[in-house]
């Protein structure tokens with residue numbers, strides 16, 4: 380669900396006609412619906428309310444300051460992956476105790492800054508990173524909180540570029556290594572082992588991979604308990620899929636329905652790190668047609684936005700709907716649709732029955748403007 384709708388053949392974002400914005404600010408530009416953004420955050424919060432989780436919006440999905448401000452104001456925490464993201468998170472007023480820090484490649488300087496700001500914890504991806512955080516905390520004369528990112532080795536059934544929970548991926552620590560780290564935790568004098576983390580991938584439309592991964596985590600938590608090792612947090616990452624084309628992803632309620640009982644059984648404080656689910660449906664890219672280039676083989680629509688503005692189609696062959704800001708009045712659409720035969724790339728994703736194929740016309744690449 381989103382708030383981009385036609386009224387009298389004009390595309391609106393909530394109550395604002397998008398063509399009016401295009402006249403004012405000129406193309407290309409991104410446009411976000413505040414209502415859509417917040418409603419997705421609230422849907423997730425409502426679905427999981429029985430657990431009062433900490434929702435840390437994964438700002439790598441889109442770190443626009445206005446988006447971050449709106450979510451933080453609504454109560455969200457943030458999942459960050461760099462010193463730059465830490466800077467932005469603090470700039471928008473995020474409580475450091477609602478910041479979790481993932482990334483396989485944190486630098487010493489970034490670690491130092493995050494410890495100094497007393498973030499909730501680092502999601503630690505390797506033994507060497509753990510050693511470095513311990514050393515930096517020692518230098519600073521404090522203790523740093525960490526959650527081990529477990530690689531549960533499950534197949535999330537999504538695009539290989541965004542699969543992160545298999546042992547062939549660079550993310551996380553396998554269960555046996557993690558167990559040994561916990562057993563030898565006394566060696567890490569300046570670390571507090573606060574929890575466990577997992578993130579098995581992105582654009583996951585089904586609950587089954589999560590159930591599998593969470594069951595593995597629960598088994599692991601039991602193993603830790605047997606050794607009298609107590610943790611406080613279980614962070615289940617993000618990954619909830621959204622609709623780009625004709626996907627049928629689970630809703631927040633369906634997702635919660637499947638995993639709530641499992642999560643409850645842990646007795647731990649739960650953290651979620653959604654990105655795409657919150658921001659994806661709330662953004663569009665508005666561009667203008669510059670040229671229509673006809674070739675013997677096919678015709679190309681050249682617009683004033685490129686892959687630097689929206690990389691997903693060229694990176695993954697990802698689908699984004701294309702809609703005109705103004706639809707043709709009834710009757711003309713049929714005639715014009717014939718002209719579009721053979722158009723490719725942008726136009727390949729176009730909605731049939733619309734009339735926008737003229738230079739100077741604006742169109743919007745609908746939905747799911749996430750950075751990856």
Ligand SMILES: Cc1ncc(COP(=O)(O)O)c(C=O)c1O
Pocket residue numbers: 437439440458481482578580581582616617618619652653654655656
């Ligand atoms: C550690 C971590 N958490 C959360 C996310 C957010 O994923 P999504 O946008 O699919 O919800 C990502 C995405 O790559 C991630 O790497």
